Amino acid sequence: MNHLIEAFEVLLDPDAWSGPGGFGARMIEHLWYTALALLISAAIALPVGLIVGHTGRWRALAVISSGMVRALPTLGVITLAALFVGIGLTAPMISFVVLAVPSILAGAYAGVESVSPATKDAAKAQGMSGWQVLLRVEIPLGLPLIIGGLRNATLQVVATATLAAYVGAGGLGRQLFLGLRTQDYPLMLAASIAVILLAIILDALFELSQRLLRRRMGLV
Amino acid sequence: MAIEFRNVTKTYPDGTVAVDNFSLHVPSHTCTVLLGSSGCGKSTLLRMVNRMVDPTSGAVLIDDDDVATTEPVALRRRIGYVMQDSGLLPHRRVVDNIATVPRLNGASKAEAHRRANELMEIVGLDAAMARRYPRQLSGGQQQRVGVARGLAGDPNILLMDEPFGAVDPLVRVELQRELQRIQTELRKTIIFVTHDIDEALTLGDQIVVLKKGGEVAQIGKPQEIVEAPANDFVAQFLGLDSARRSLNAAPRDGGGWLVSDGRGRPLGVVDTVPDQHTDTD
Numbered sequence: 405m406n407h408l409i410e411a412f413e414v415l416l417d418p419d420a421w422s423g424p425g426g427f428g429a430r431m432i433e434h435l436w437y438t439a440l441a442l443l444i445s446a447a448i449a450l451p452v453g454l455i456v457g458h459t460g461r462w463r464a465l466a467v468i469s470s471g472m473v474r475a476l477p478t479l480g481v482i483t484l485a486a487l488f489v490g491i492g493l494t495a496p497m498i499s500f501v502v503l504a505v506p507s508i509l510a511g512a513y514a515g516v517e518s519v520s521p522a523t524k525d526a527a528k529a530q531g532m533s534g535w536q537v538l539l540r541v542e543i544p545l546g547l548p549l550i551i552g553g554l555r556n557a558t559l560q561v562v563a564t565a566t567l568a569a570y571v572g573a574g575g576l577g578r579q580l581f582l583g584l585r586t587q588d589y590p591l592m593l594a595a596s597i598a599v600i601l602l603a604i605i606l607d608a609l610f611e612l613s614q615r616l617l618r619r620r621m622g623l624v
Numbered sequence: 625m626a627i628e629f630r631n632v633t634k635t636y637p638d639g640t641v642a643v644d645n646f647s648l649h650v651p652s653h654t655c656t657v658l659l660g661s662s663g664c665g666k667s668t669l670l671r672m673v674n675r676m677v678d679p680t681s682g683a684v685l686i687d688d689d690d691v692a693t694t695e696p697v698a699l700r701r702r703i704g705y706v707m708q709d710s711g712l713l714p715h716r717r718v719v720d721n722i723a724t725v726p727r728l729n730g731a732s733k734a735e736a737h738r739r740a741n742e743l744m745e746i747v748g749l750d751a752a753m754a755r756r757y758p759r760q761l762s763g764g765q766q767q768r769v770g771v772a773r774g775l776a777g778d779p780n781i782l783l784m785d786e787p788f789g790a791v792d793p794l795v796r797v798e799l800q801r802e803l804q805r806i807q808t809e810l811r812k813t814i815i816f817v818t819h820d821i822d823e824a825l826t827l828g829d830q831i832v833v834l835k836k837g838g839e840v841a842q843i844g845k846p847q848e849i850v851e852a853p854a855n856d857f858v859a860q861f862l863g864l865d866s867a868r869r870s871l872n873a874a875p876r877d878g879g880g881w882l883v884s885d886g887r888g889r890p891l892g893v894v895d896t897v898p899d900q901h902t903d904t905d
């Protein structure tokens with residue numbers, strides 16, 4: 405219990421937040437890693453997922469391969485990647501993308517598939533091309549699930565981004581690993597709490613955006 | 625615009641024959657009803673006109689042009705299509721749903737909305753509905769929006785696939801009446817699919833009674849079909865051989881006649897009966 409109180413004392417200490425290695429800078433780094441990993445993952449997984457959902461082709465392949473990728477232990481992927489690309493941000497970034505892609509992919513194809521076949525048929529019969537059906541009907545109507553996939557991926561990555569520090573990159577993992585090595589448990593705990601807070605805040609933002617979206621689309 | 629079905633056949637990969645060697649001429653500016661039970665291929669036939677389904681063999685011609693030579697997307701934008709359960713886009717407001725085809729055809733948003741408002745008036749929708757979403761409308765109102773959307777691109781041809789099948793009987797009769805009114809003004813070439821014989825008799829200038837596989841049981845005007853059913857199938861489908869359409873009239877106390885069917889179910893009242901036998905000049 406003492407560790408926990410001390411951890412909050414660390415978090416409330418302005419000195420712990422300032423400076424290039426402080427919590428503030430590390431948190432921004434942490435967020436930056438998360439955003440970058442999501443951006444790369446979305447660039448890969450969204451187009452693939454949307455096309456799988458729209459055409460219905462390669463669906464089994466997408467399901468099986470993302471299931472297999474999900475089974476990979478992130479620490480193992482980081483270590484393996486670091487063996488090839490060395491210390492730095494590249495190896496953890498690879499593993500974060502591996503972590504995020506399956507969720508985003510699943511959200512994208514599930515979102516497109518969730519649109520009622522009658523609605524798609526009607527849109528086509530009015531004279532929409534395949535692309536128009538995708539962009540104007542399937543994506544807007546599937547958006548809650550598509551964003552749901554991004555939301556899952558974000559939570560996974562923001563929690564896992566601590567591992568970046570394991571191979572020499574920054575983020576809140578720095579404090580965490582520092583605390584671990586120096587047996588400074590309050591510091592370790594403080595870093596963990598900071599990560600948890602980040603995750604909760606991001607999740608709340610997603611919840612908010614999903615609600616706003618549903619209301620805007622008249623789907624509430 | 626006249627539509628011609630020329631020996632069309634549709635066979636699905638699993639071997640099901642939806643339509644077998646069907647031919648029909650649909651004259652311009654009239655309403656042709658395809659009447660049959662489910663599985664008779666009537667929707668398949670309808671969907672061949674806008675290439676939602678392509679025939680395995682044979683051809684569909686619009687004004688002597690084979691639709692197979694027209695790019696499907698362009699074809700569909702100049703043919704109105706109204707379906708059961710409206711098929712409206714749930715994330716778009718009523719006005720935007722109606723404006724779909726004008727927008728696809730390149731009209732500006734303002735122009736398309738003006739057209740949509742025009743059509744709302746034509747189909748009898750209150751202007752206040754424009755900003756609503758489809759799910760905030762009743763079934764009957766949704767179907768009106770569906771009809772308005774079908775007409776928005778000012779198509780010469782209107783395809784209607786059981787458009788009033790899912791609304792309650794009272795609303796259905798009202799919608800049929802509205803459609804008749806619209807048709808006397810706009811004079812589109814309409815193909816209307818239904819399994820409801822009364823609807824067919826109400827709306828059809830020409831009725832095509834279909835058996836399984838799109839086999840034609842009879843083609844004729846409503847009157848011809850009721851007066852002279854070509855075969856037992858048609859008679860049965862119309863209920864002509866049942867008590868439903870053999871009518872009796874009995875004099876009423878207050879004058880006029882009470883009409884009932886063969887089972888004694890009262891159907892209505894006739895004020896005067898044309899008497900043919902009293903005068904002999």
